[in-house]
Each structure stands twice: as C-alpha cells, then as structure tokens.
Amino acid sequence: MPVKDNQREDARTAYIAGLIDGEGSIMIIKMKEKWGLKYQAVVSIVNTDRRLVEIPAKLLGAKRIYVHDPSTNGFKGRKLCYKCKIQGTRKMIEPLKLLLPYLVCKKEQAKLALRLCEKMTRSKPTKTKKGKHRISAGEARWREKIYQKYISIARPQRLTERTPERVK
Numbered sequence: 001m002p003v004k005d006n007q008r009e010d011a012r013t014a015y016i017a018g019l020i021d022g023e024g025s026i027m028i029i030k031m032k033e034k035w036g037l038k039y040q041a042v043v044s045i046v047n048t049d050r051r052l053v054e055i056p057a058k059l060l061g062a063k064r065i066y067v068h069d070p071s072t073n074g075f076k077g078r079k080l081c082y083k084c085k086i087q088g089t090r091k092m093i094e095p096l097k098l099l100l101p102y103l104v105c106k107k108e109q110a111k112l113a114l115r116l117c118e119k120m121t122r123s124k125p126t127k128t129k130k131g132k133h134r135i136s137a138g139e140a141r142w143r144e145k146i147y148q149k150y151i152s153i154a155r156p157q158r159l160t161e162r163t164p165e166r167v168k
Contacts, residue, residue: 016056017102023047024056026096026109028116028150035134039120039143041092041113044085057084060095089120108153116146 020026024045031038045056053065062084070078086092096114103110123139135143 012055013059013098014102016059017099017104019045019047019052019056020099021103021105023052024106026106026113027154028109028113028147030144030147037140037144039116039147040087041089041096041117042085042087043092043095043113044083046081046083048079048081050082053082053084059098060084060086061091062086089117092117093121109150112146112150112153116143119143 020043024043027042027044029040029042031040043060045053047053050065056062057065064084066083066085068081068083070081086095092113096110096117100107100110100114119142123135
C-alpha cells in the first residue's frame with residue numbers, strides 16, 4: 001500500500017478503525033478440520049450503505065464485498081446488507097498493525113488477533129508420515145489459550161441483576 005499523504009492516510013485509517021469499532025468485528029474463530037483444530041483471525045464490517053464497506057475493503061485488502069438480502073430469511077422490508085471481510089494469518093498482520101493505534105472498543109481483540117497471526121507465521125508445522133502438517137502440542141495449547149482470552153473479552157459474563165446503571 002503506497003503512502004502518498006501521511007495526514008490523509010492517518011485520517012482514513014482512523015475513520016476505518018472507527019467503522020470497525022462501531023459496525024465491524026475482530027474475531028478469532030476456531031474450526032474443526034479433519035486433521036484437528038484450526039484457529040483463524042477475521043476482521044469484517046457490515047452495513048446497509050455500500051460506500052461504508054467499500055472504503056475499508058480497499059485498506060484491508062478484501063477481495064470482494066458480500067451482499068445479503070434479509071428478505072430471503074423472512075425479514076421483509078429490510079435493506080440489503082453489505083459485508084467485507086479478511087481472514088487468514090499473513091494478510092491480517094499489516095492491516096491490524098495499521099488499525100491498532102486508532103481502535104478503542106476492539107483494541108484488545110485486535111492485539112490478540114495480531115499475536116495469533118504473528119506467532120502462526122513464525123511457527124513451523126511438522127509433516128507426519130502421511131504428509132499432513134501438524135503443530136506441536138505446546139503450540140496447540142498456546143493457540144487455545146489465546147482463543148480463550150479472546151472469548152473472555154468478546155463475550156463478557158452477563159449481569160444477573162436487572163438494575164440499570166445510573167449515568168453520573
């Protein structure tokens with residue numbers, strides 16, 4: 001990504017970080033594969049205004065913008081939703097580093113996602129006799145630990161009391 005005007009680029013990056021804080025998500029997902037568990041970082045933004053999704057799609061390097069029609073799920077009268085997302089390890093590192101100083105609400109999720117991506121690019125899986133790649137047991141425990149930290153931040157415990165908080 002060539003830098004032309006630092007001030008303009010900083011403003012654009014801060015704007016996109018604000019969109020992610022408000023309309024987006026930074027996730028670490030865990031999936032079961034044939035060979036074991038797979039952990040992956042994902043950044044996405046969803047909005048009903050396509051323009052608000054196109055701007056971050058360019059910075060994040062999203063290849064496409066997905067369109068979802070809620071009326072197909074029985075929600076008649078709802079607007080189309082547009083979504084851009086990037087996922088993976090190597091291609092996530094640079095965008096996360098760019099966004100991190102400007103994020104407010106999702107800063108901790110971004111830090112964990114960045115740690116996961118950086119460590120996964122450095123760790124070398126070993127090949128089994130059948131030619132499949134395996135990570136060490138220690139690496140698997142570390143990835144699960146990062147995932148559990150993410151879960152504790154992204155899904156905090158619900159309050160059992162229904163008393164609203166007073167704003168001071």
